[in-house]
Amino acid sequence: MDILALNDFVNRAVYGEWMMLVFILVGLYLSFRAGFPQFSRLGIALRETFGAIRERFQSFGGQITPFQAAMVAMSATIGTGHIIGMVGAVLIGGPGAVLWMWVAYLVGMATKFAEAVLAVHFRRQYTDGSVMGGPMVYIRYGLGRRLAWLAGLFALFAAIAAFGIGNLSQAGAVGAAFAQEFSVPPAITGLLVALLVGVLLAGGIRLIARFAQVVVPLKLLLFLVGILPLLLIHLGDIPGALALIVSSAFSFQAAAGGAAGAAVSLGLAEILKAGVGRGIFANEAGLGSAAIAHAQAQVDHPVRQGFWGLTEMLVSLGVTTLTALTFIASGLWQRFLGGDRVEAARFLFAEHPLGVAVLGLMLAIFALGTMVAWGFYGEEGAAYLFGEGIRWPYRLTYVAFAFVGPLGGLAALTSVADTLNGLMAIPNLIALLALGGLVGRLVREFFGGMPWQPPEED
Amino acid sequence: MLSGNLAEFPLLRLLETLMGAARGGALFIEHPHLAGCIYLSGGLPVHAEAGSLRGLEALELLAGVRSAPFRFESETQTQEQSIEPSLETHQLILHQFEAWKEISLPDNWGLILRGKGAPEKTKLSPLELAVLTYAQGQRIAKTLMNPRLSPLETAQVLSKLLRLGLLEARLHLEIRPEPLVVLSLYGGGQGVAVIDEDLYAQWQGLLGGPFRVRLRTKHQETTLRPEPRINMQGRLGLFEHDLRQLRLSRGMPVEAWPEAG
Numbered sequence: 203m204d205i206l207a208l209n210d211f212v213n214r215a216v217y218g219e220w221m222m223l224v225f226i227l228v229g230l231y232l233s234f235r236a237g238f239p240q241f242s243r244l245g246i247a248l249r250e251t252f253g254a255i256r257e258r259f260q261s262f263g264g265q266i267t268p269f270q271a272a273m274v275a276m277s278a279t280i281g282t283g284h285i286i287g288m289v290g291a292v293l294i295g296g297p298g299a300v301l302w303m304w305v306a307y308l309v310g311m312a313t314k315f316a317e318a319v320l321a322v323h324f325r326r327q328y329t330d331g332s333v334m335g336g337p338m339v340y341i342r343y344g345l346g347r348r349l350a351w352l353a354g355l356f357a358l359f360a361a362i363a364a365f366g367i368g369n370l371s372q373a374g375a376v377g378a379a380f381a382q383e384f385s386v387p388p389a390i391t392g393l394l395v396a397l398l399v400g401v402l403l404a405g406g407i408r409l410i411a412r413f414a415q416v417v418v419p420l421k422l423l424l425f426l427v428g429i430l431p432l433l434l435i436h437l438g439d440i441p442g443a444l445a446l447i448v449s450s451a452f453s454f455q456a457a458a459g460g461a462a463g464a465a466v467s468l469g470l471a472e473i474l475k476a477g478v479g480r481g482i483f484a485n486e487a488g489l490g491s492a493a494i495a496h497a498q499a500q501v502d503h504p505v506r507q508g509f510w511g512l513t514e515m516l517v518s519l520g521v522t523t524l525t526a527l528t529f530i531a532s533g534l535w536q537r538f539l540g541g542d543r544v545e546a547a548r549f550l551f552a553e554h555p556l557g558v559a560v561l562g563l564m565l566a567i568f569a570l571g572t573m574v575a576w577g578f579y580g581e582e583g584a585a586y587l588f589g590e591g592i593r594w595p596y597r598l599t600y601v602a603f604a605f606v607g608p609l610g611g612l613a614a615l616t617s618v619a620d621t622l623n624g625l626m627a628i629p630n631l632i633a634l635l636a637l638g639g640l641v642g643r644l645v646r647e648f649f650g651g652m653p654w655q656p657p658e659e660d
Numbered sequence: 661m662l663s664g665n666l667a668e669f670p671l672l673r674l675l676e677t678l679m680g681a682a683r684g685g686a687l688f689i690e691h692p693h694l695a696g697c698i699y700l701s702g703g704l705p706v707h708a709e710a711g712s713l714r715g716l717e718a719l720e721l722l723a724g725v726r727s728a729p730f731r732f733e734s735e736t737q738t739q740e741q742s743i744e745p746s747l748e749t750h751q752l753i754l755h756q757f758e759a760w761k762e763i764s765l766p767d768n769w770g771l772i773l774r775g776k777g778a779p780e781k782t783k784l785s786p787l788e789l790a791v792l793t794y795a796q797g798q799r800i801a802k803t804l805m806n807p808r809l810s811p812l813e814t815a816q817v818l819s820k821l822l823r824l825g826l827l828e829a830r831l832h833l834e835i836r837p838e839p840l841v842v843l844s845l846y847g848g849g850q851g852v853a854v855i856d857e858d859l860y861a862q863w864q865g866l867l868g869g870p871f872r873v874r875l876r877t878k879h880q881e882t883t884l885r886p887e888p889r890i891n892m893q894g895r896l897g898l899f900e901h902d903l904r905q906l907r908l909s910r911g912m913p914v915e916a917w918p919e920a921g
Contacts (some may be wrong), residue, residue, distance in 0.1 A: 246846075249910070257911050260841060262891040495814045502843065534868075630862045651847020651899060 219471070222306075222478050224486045228631045229309035232316045235642035240311035240512060250506060251513040258415070260329045261516030262500040265331055270411035271499030272510035275492035277414040278368070278575030279518055280421055281568050282375050283484050285314045285561070288525040289550070290543035292535050295476025296468050297443065298450035300526045300532050304519070306481020311515045314487040316634055316641045318511035320344065321497035322504035323644060324657060332407075335497020336360075336579075337490035337630040344637045353586070356490065356629040359622045360583030361596070365603050366619020368576020372569035373607020374616075379569075381606075383562030388608040396605035398570065403577045410578050417571040422517070424567055428551065428560045429524050430621060435553055436531035443530040485518040489623065490630030494568055494579045505648035573604060663731035671730075672757045678732065679703040685734035689722055693770045693801035696722045699738045701704035704745035705753070707738050711805045715742030716752065721804055721811035723756040726767050756812065763815045764823070769801035773818075774876035782824055791817040795827060826856060830920060835866060837876065837915035840896035844903055844910040851882035853916065854897030860888035871918040877906055883919065 215221065233240065239247065251272070258269035266274075291299050317337070324343045325335030338360070341353035373395055380386040402413050433440070454468040486492050492514065501507045529535055529550055538546035549560035577600050584596045606612060647654070666674075666689070674687070675698070680704035689696040689710075696710035698719065710718035745751055773795040784792065791814060806814045821827040829864045838859065845854060853873040855863075863871055863886070873886045875896070889897065896916055905910060 249844075254911055257841065260894060262893050262895060490882040498892055502889060502895065504899065649846045651845055653887075654891075656890070 206614060206617070209614075209621050213617065213624065216621060216627065217479065217483070219475055221624070221627070222475065222482055225313070225482045225627070226309050226478065226630060228488065228634055229306075229311075229313045232634060232638050232641060233309065233312035235638040236312055236316060236319075236645050237642070238566040239315050239508070239645065240308055240515075243568040244512070246513040247509040248325065250509040262502055265333065265408055265500065266411040266498050266605050268499040268501050268507055268510055270415050271495050271497075271507065272514055273414035273418045274407075274411055274495035274498070274516050274575050274578065275511075276418045276512065276517060276580065277421075277571040278495070279484075279486050279492060279514060279572075280418065281372065281572040282565050283480075284518065284521045284568070285425075285525050285565065286543055286547050287484055288522045289529050289547045291480035292526055292529055293538055293541060293543055293546060295473040296450050296454040296539070296555060297446040297526075297530045297535065298448075298452065298454055298468075298473045300447045300473050300523070300530070301451040301478030302477025303481035303484075303522065303526070306478040307485065307515060307519045307522075310482060310485055310487035311512050313634065314485065314511040314515050316493060316511075316638065317487070317490060317493040317630070318496035319508040319644055320633070320637055321493035321506040322499065322501060323505045323640070323654075326659075332584065333498050333500075334582065335618070336494030336582060336586075337626075337633060338583065339474050339497065340493070340637065341629055341633045344640070345633060352629040352632065356626055357583040357586040359626040359629075360491065360494070361580045361587065363376040363619050363623035363626060364576045364580025364583070365600070366579060366616045367602060367623045368573055369603045370607045370612055370616045370619070372573045372576075375569040376573075377608020377610075378565045379562035379565045383559045388610070390606040392608040395570065395573070395608065396601045399573055399577055399604045400597065400601040402574045403581065403600065405577065410574055411498070413574055416569065416576075417567065421564075421567055421571055422521075424558045424560075424564045425521055425524075427483070428554065428564050429528055429554075431555055432528045432532065432550065432553060433524065436528060439531035439533070440527060443527050447526075447545065480522065482521055485515055487515060488631055488634075489626050491576070491579050491626065491632075494582050495575065503644075503648050503654040505644055508645075526544060633639060661731060661733055663729070665727065665729050666725055667727040669730075671725065672754075674730070674732075675753070676706070683732075684737065685732055686736035686738070687730060687732045689725060689728050689730050691725055691728035691769065691801070693799055694721070694725065694728075694804075696725070697910060698722065699736075699740070700828075701737075701745065705743050705749070706745055706915070707740045708744045709802070712807075713805055713811070716749075717810060719743065719753060722757045724760045724763065724765070724804070724811065724815055725769075728818055743797045759812050760815070763812075765800060765817045765819055766829050767817055768829075768831075769799065769804070771800055771831060773798055773800060773803060773827050773829055776825060776828045782826060784826075787813075788817050788821065792821055794828060795821070800829060814867050835863070835917050837917045839915055840916050841894055842894040842903070842908050842912045842914055843892070843897045845874055845897045845899045847899060848901070849899040850901040851885055852887050852897075852899060852902070854887045854889050854892060854895075855916070856892035856895065857888040857890055858893070867918055869920070871920055873916050875906075876915040877908055877912070879907065882906065886918070 259267060261267040320340040321335045323401050324340040326339060327333050338357040340351040341356060342350050376395055377388040377391045380391045381388055402409055452470050454473060454635060496507050496511060499507050532550055534546055534549050547561060548558050551558050554560050581593055581596050584592045678700055684701045687698045694711050698705050699707040705719060708715060708718040710721045713721055775796055794806055803818060804811045804814050853875060873884045875882050875884055896914055
């Protein structure tokens with residue numbers, strides 16, 4: 203078996219049904235240990251995040267504010283997958299996939315909550331005020347020295363995966379969008395993207411956070427500008443779309459669907475896989491990536507940052523749901539069922555008063571935000587493995603890849619990085635399982651008014 | 661020009677020296693909380709000023725100052741005469757100095773007086789109660805200038821109130837209110853102000869012991885028990901019960917400062 207065949211095999215496994223089941227089970231376990239915060243503490247979570255939005259620039263003395271940390275995480279999470287990926291999920295699993303995506307999101311909320319809590323609890327703070335945290339740190343200090351190799355594995359996966367999911371794929375998407383919609387040569391796009399990413403990464407977490415707090419609202423604004431006119435056009439079909447999501451959640455038969463006009467019949471397994479897959483991988487809950495950003499927030503208690511994790515999921519859910527609803531209400535899903543998702547998305551946005559260019563711009567901004575945040579994730583992973591000296595070489599390599607991305611090629615590397623991205627979940631989910639009890643304790647302490655006691659340094 | 665400090669050269673000795681030399685001029689007493697001056701003519705006091713007091717009352721108050729820089733300027737004269745230069749006056753001045761020796765007040769008249777203990781449990785005369793009320797939150801120097809009593813009488817009552825523990829004299833600290841932002845805390849706690857551990861240590865150091873947090877909101881002031889926590893810079897954590905009582909919510913600006921106690 204050659205390397206690429208092995209990669210395909212592992213890729214299918216890490217994004218396969220069994221792995222999805224593990225994600226869901228871990229999410230359910232964490233929900234139970236933390237007292238189902240996605241339901242029982244939702245009001246508090248909203249008060250602590252959206253309700254405290256006027257405090258977004260007030261930190262608790264740290265490098266970046268809790269809001270900025272959440273923005274960095276959201277900058278990475280809300281990517282092209284929220285539009286193209288969502289359209290793709292409906293094309294593979296039919297409208298019913300959306301219901302299962304919602305279920306996966308609800309379960310994943312507890313996972314993201316736990317990740318943020320543990321990231322803050324175990325993070326390391328240095329004398330210059332800088333912080334290192336994330337799954338590699340909570341694995342190392344939460345599970346002990348004997349499992350330090352697992353932490354190293356996570357850091358390695360993150361450092362390499364960043365070049366794929368965070369860099370080549372995103373830079374490729376920006377290049378394609380700019381070439382298609384604005385006729386910008388890929389080399390020019392690559393140069394501009396590399397320059398922007400390079401400057402931001404050079405500024406460290408403070409500059410990345412400042413960028414994220416601008417780019418995430420911009421992403422959401424662009425998304426609303428893009429989707430709301432379409433939603434209004436198809437407003438009358440929204441109730442029908444909602445009914446279809448529920449009625450086709452268990453089995454589905456298209457009367458005259460299919461890309462080639464053939465009848466399409468989908469069983470529960472296919473619908474589940476498409477929906478749950480989107481509900482897991484679109485928001486990165488369980489992959490551990492967002493925890494690297496949440497660890498940077500200076501808060502008085504880890505649970506307070508956990509609420510930002512929950513809210514991050516809600517925003518992500520809002521974006522995917524609006525995309526799915528609009529797409530289903532448009533009826534285009536029947537025409538493209540089983541077909542090309544990019545083409546389907548282009549057809550959807552062709553109805554927009556501003557044309558398909560809106561989609562291009564949206565995808566470009568989504569991808570840029572993701573690139574910068576993932577650059578930071580990868581750098582943190584590399585710094586955990588090799589120390590502070592690796593930061594600049596890593597940044598320069600990342601910038602070089604950002605230039606190459608829009609030019610295309612390197613498909614094999616992108617594929618391997620994609621597999622490593624999926625593999626990040628394994629050490630992270632093991633740690634979440636092992637530390638679920640601690641998350642529960644921290645939640646009880648927080649709501650009992652007790653102060654946070656950071657773990658002893660070892 | 662003659663200058664020095666009353667701690668080394670007591671006022672009575674100074675006046676006797678000037679009297680013996682039959683000097684004329686102005687003796688300035690530069691107390692940080694009580695500016696005073698005694699004008700002499702032929703060695704005898706003819707006019708005195710101390711804060712808001714004039715004449716013998718001013719001289720009576722200055723007689724109690726044990727430590728303050730002074731300077732004598734022989735060229736400075738006054739047209740005012742509030743003290744009769746006579747033998748009786750001289751006797752009275754001597755009596756004032758003698759009376760001050762019996763009084764035990766802190767040397768630092770810049771200290772702030774605060775009520776302590778329960779005055780209702782101690783039998784006090786109306787005069788003593790009036791002084792106790794007047795003294796609240798005032799410096800010793802200001803209290804001694806009580807317009808209803810002579811400085812000596814006030815000093816005698818103050819001395820008694822301090823001895824009985826009904827008053828305490830504490831150093832006045834200029835602590836500026838700290839602007840903080842409210843942070844909501846969950847759980848059943850109440851009457852607690854959670855502040856950053858560094859701010860807690862700073863306030864504790866300033867007051868030299870236990871303290872309470874005085875909190876000023878838009879509508880009211882209240883006192884809370886401080887509790888230090890990490891990562892609370894710029895924040896004031898309040899439990900839900902107190903938030904409701906004080907009509908505050910997360911993110912609202914408040915001012916807080918420490919108070920001894």
